[in-house]
Amino acid sequence: MDLSQLPQQIVNGLMLGGVYVMVAVAFTLIIGMLNFLNFTVPALFMLAAVLMWAILEGHGIALDLTAIAVLLVLAMMVADRLQQARLPPPVKTVGALGLVAGACVFLWLTLSFRPGPAVFAWLDGAVGAGGRWFLGIVVALATVAVLSLLIERFTYRYMKAKYGDATEHALPLVSSLGFLIVIEHTVISTWGSDALTTESPFGNASFEVGPVLFSVPQLLSLILSLAIVFGLSVMLKTTKLGRALRSIAERPDTAPLMGVEVGRIVPVVYVIAGLLCATAGILFTINYTTVDAYIGDTVATVAIAGMVLGGLGNVWGAIVGAMLIGMVEVMSIYMVGATFKKIPIWGLLLLILIVRPTGLFGHTAIGKGKF
Amino acid sequence: MADNVLSIEGLHKSFGGLKVIDDVGFAVKRGSRTALIGPNGAGKTTVFNLLTGVYPVDEGTMVLDGRDITRVPAKDRVIFGMSRSFQNIRLMPHLSTVENVMLGQHARARRLGDLLYPLGLMPGNRWARAAKEALEDAGLETYPGQVVANLPYGVQKRIEVVRAMISQPKLLLLDEPAAGLNQVEAQQLLALLEKVSASGVTLLVVEHDMHFVHNLCDHVAVLNFGKKIFEGTPAQVNDDPLVREAYLGSDTSMAGQQNAAPAAGAADAP
Amino acid sequence: MSMRKTLLAAGLVAAGAAAGTPAAAKNEIVIGASLGLTGIYSTIAKTTEVAIDIAVAEINAAGGINGRKVRVAKFDTAGDPKQAVVAVRKFARDDGALAVVGPFSSSEARVAFAAGERAKIVQIPNASSAPKLADKFSYAFRMTENEGLQFQRVISTLKNRGMSIKSAAIMYGTDDVVSKAVGLFIMKPIFEKNGVKLAKAPIGFETKAVDVSAQVTQLKGQKIDYVGLAGITPVAVRVLKEMRRQGVMTPIIGAQIWADPEITRQMAKDGEGAVFSAWFWYKKDERSREFTRKFVEGNKKRGIDKPFPHHVDASAYDAVYLLKQVMEEQKVTGDPDKVAEERTRIRDGLNTVVFNGVIGQICFEKTGDAQLPGYVMTMKNSEWVLLGEHKSLPCKK
């Protein structure tokens, strides 16, 4: 072991922790509010990263797929509204049929014209290279946000319908795993299983402080992640929405009595968690420039460990935990080698779960319920 | 000694510094039907939970049929002859009626041979027969494949009593048995409890419905803020100044909203 | 209940469709192709399918094998060893196949070999290069070159061309059998044997790792001519990019694991100066160029954009022609009554065959591993440039 590397390795650990932070916070947010381990988080993270890559590399099919996904979700939401609306049944039927017809026509148009490449051609001509960056960020955020709504509908809403019973708590877990499979395989069958690489606009921009190298995009992402998470926790503390969220987290049964519309707030939680994943994914693409269909699993499993370390349901705990776990990973590679990496990370997690299941800063109440 | 199925002395329990049970002591006579009443939050259910071992006691002793059960683990207390029903029905929602009752037999079937006896494969086995008979005695039909989650509330309440009874207790603890029942269901339950009592089992009942208490019980203990403030017959309870104060002095809206205050119950009574 | 009926119906559909798969008809010769068309190897296995299709189309256009048409029975294993066993049993028992091209990965091959040995049917993987996989099986023939031999060829070429390689560091995948073997048991001894000083003990990384900064930091400040990189393409690209990010500008050197045409794009300018080897060179001769042309075109038709064939694609293409040659030498008929005996004749034929394909000259050792040529390449301006050519060794019999 070469001690002169230590400062650089510490920085490496912090930067890696920065990758895990937002994913860990996304996990902890949903687990804290809804007591549910959301397995779509890895998929959403990966999807955002891959969409960002696809748009940077000018894969028109990304836009086609996005358009189809967004359309389907919107159609579903309109259908929901329609069902709840006070309208005479014939109008509802006609409306539903019209919706289906409209969706089919749009689907057909998208599949036959494939507008993606044309959009890229126009974009590159009109805006230049920066246009793709902007488009990539917008598309990744929007798609993931919209998909979060879809996922909320098929996980939490069904859990709520059956709340209070042992078996049904596994329901959102199973549904979220179903989504994980769908999203991962959509990416694999569209872009394959290989590494997908692009160029970062920052190149390898970096600066050195003494013996330690800081990479500009990495540093920026770390600062950005921390700023976003900080903003989030301020939002949770001060705004009306934040108070509503906390009241759901603390007392899911009585929150409705206090005037909190759980049905309207929960989708917000999902969208926030989704946007965190998406931001993490976008930053990942910018930083590492190499993505594939499996990065979600790799990053998210370690992020889960970080979340547990910090204590379930605690945003600041997730930050500290994720940074720590990044450090543990880097230090174990540095000191004993990558072969042994799994043992310290997962051994630590196991130990914490058994000895101090609340993690460093967690509440005792969270996650104790049965499935 | 032999007269009392249960005697409690100097019971104390605090949760996080809050005294929930403060020096409570009373005795339940063999064959009696004792009611434990008091305003909301008086600690009645906590007494039940201490008795059945859900929580450990801080101080005090509990003697069941001559045996000190204070330190006996919860899972073993049922063997010594104490069984209970719950405030909110806690039947096993995914088990059938008969299976729920068979759970009540568990205390008497803890040998390995009993544990590995294939109840489900032998439809006519003695355990299932006993459970079915107990249900029929209670006037409950059983339907194959009917999980209890979908049964009416009153039926579930009675199944709870049957489940508790089949463990052959000496003392049956009933936590608000009449809560949430309509008139007819309350009558059916009362009839069942009369029958249980007639068979020699002692009843200890936590109940808000004073009408029900008057009809069923012969002895009353009143708790307020974790302390016993009264013990006597149901007829005396309305006249006790401390009891009146405890109920009327508490939030009147609460007394009005629930059919809880003994005063209201007494007014109803003939 | 209706759900169970649905399940039952689905089961029946599956069973019916499986039972309905036509066994070999008379006058046709069936070759199985075990491909990982979905799952983790899908990107690379899809082009293998194209290569096989080209070979079969060419053979059929030229009159088939011994006057019989060739049909390929394909099975998608999704990269799952269990499904690779399904594939070989299906080819052997249901499809009446005479031989199998595939399975793709070493994980699949090592379980499929055991099943193929019991079914007595030849399997020719085109990409499995984990050491000592086929020795115990008489029906296993791997059309891949020994990683150690290839790496020695890389070092020899560098020396012949007078390129300086005095010191090196090794980075290897710890959880992938080929990567680990190449890193620890091939690169290390070969470097030492050739007088290359190892600046550090080999540094490991996990194949699925997304961040290798901690490993690359350990390279910093070392005076190294080359970094020996033993890892499959995706993680090799990650390591390379991380090296450049941290300012380690040393070129990488490797054997065959990441010799994928895609690296011209994936590594792009970061791959400048990388040295590696492959057993196929698409500009070798007119036949190779012709195959390359058809291959690129065939892929384009399926919406896949490839610059030129991967050497495993060339292996799949040659494997079909190799089977043709052996079948012709052994006068195989594909007659369903004689399938069992003809499969064994194909095996015996493969043991002695000497074949010339787009790869070059091919023969098989007793271990079931092929002797293939080696082409040592370097990357220049995101293009592959040939540094040296090594003819395949003769097989000891």
Added chain:
Amino acid sequence: MSGYLESQLIILCLNVIYAYGIFLPAASGQLNLGAAGFITIGAYSSAWINASGAPMYIAIPASMLFCAAIAFTIAFPILRTRGVYMVLATFAFAEVVAGLIINLEFLGAAAGYPVESHADYLVVVPVTILVVLLCFFLMSTRLGLAMRSIHDDEAVATLFGVDVRLAKVAAFTLGAALMSLGGALYGHHYNYIETQTFNVLLSIYILLYVLLGGTQTAWGPLVGAAFFTVVPEALRQIATASGHAWIADSRFIFFGAIIVLMMVFRPEGLVTRTMVDRAATPFGGGRSGAAPAARTA
């Protein structure tokens, strides 16, 4: 038998055994996401014992005992955790096992480990049938009743004299032994094992078999494992039959969507208690129709 059907049957059998290994704790309310860990232990220990000279029919039971001993030891700390924590703890356990095996050179480390004796379908299928029968038997006993009671309401089960900890440890240990059996049979059937095949995805899938099948009756894991084995194959066959390769290409997308939809229509799993009992009593439909309460699907 067709080679295709026989091989798929083997896969089905292994999946069924794994599923029962997860089902036993799940039936008593414990979600175990560590299947891969126990399967790895079973596969490697049986292979190692077999390689040391013991015949397969000794190696497999010995590996089951070994795995059961490990499960018994870790059951006490792990079963202290609940809910999400238990899911994560078992998951972490599986990762630690994988991390250990990859470093054990005498078990082949990354290169995998060859297994000597071969177990063909004549071994795998009867053993699977035995496992299924055993689990049906177990769930019909009073122990099974106690496990299902713990699943529904642990506190009440305790008050009726159920030794909750003992029942949970028994279910966890027995489940681990079954998974070890599954792993050992995997090794002996395919004759080569590597820890990379027993990954998180495997644990997730097995948990899905059980939850999708339903944890209320012993039919659940059987139906769940069959569903997971048959549906992707059915999609493959549909693709072949219809000539649309894209169906085969995207069959896992359909598969995931089916899982999500399944949860909408059958949130308690494919097989529920009510369903089994109705099927078991031919005229039960009419009688339970007369039940006093309105039922929900």
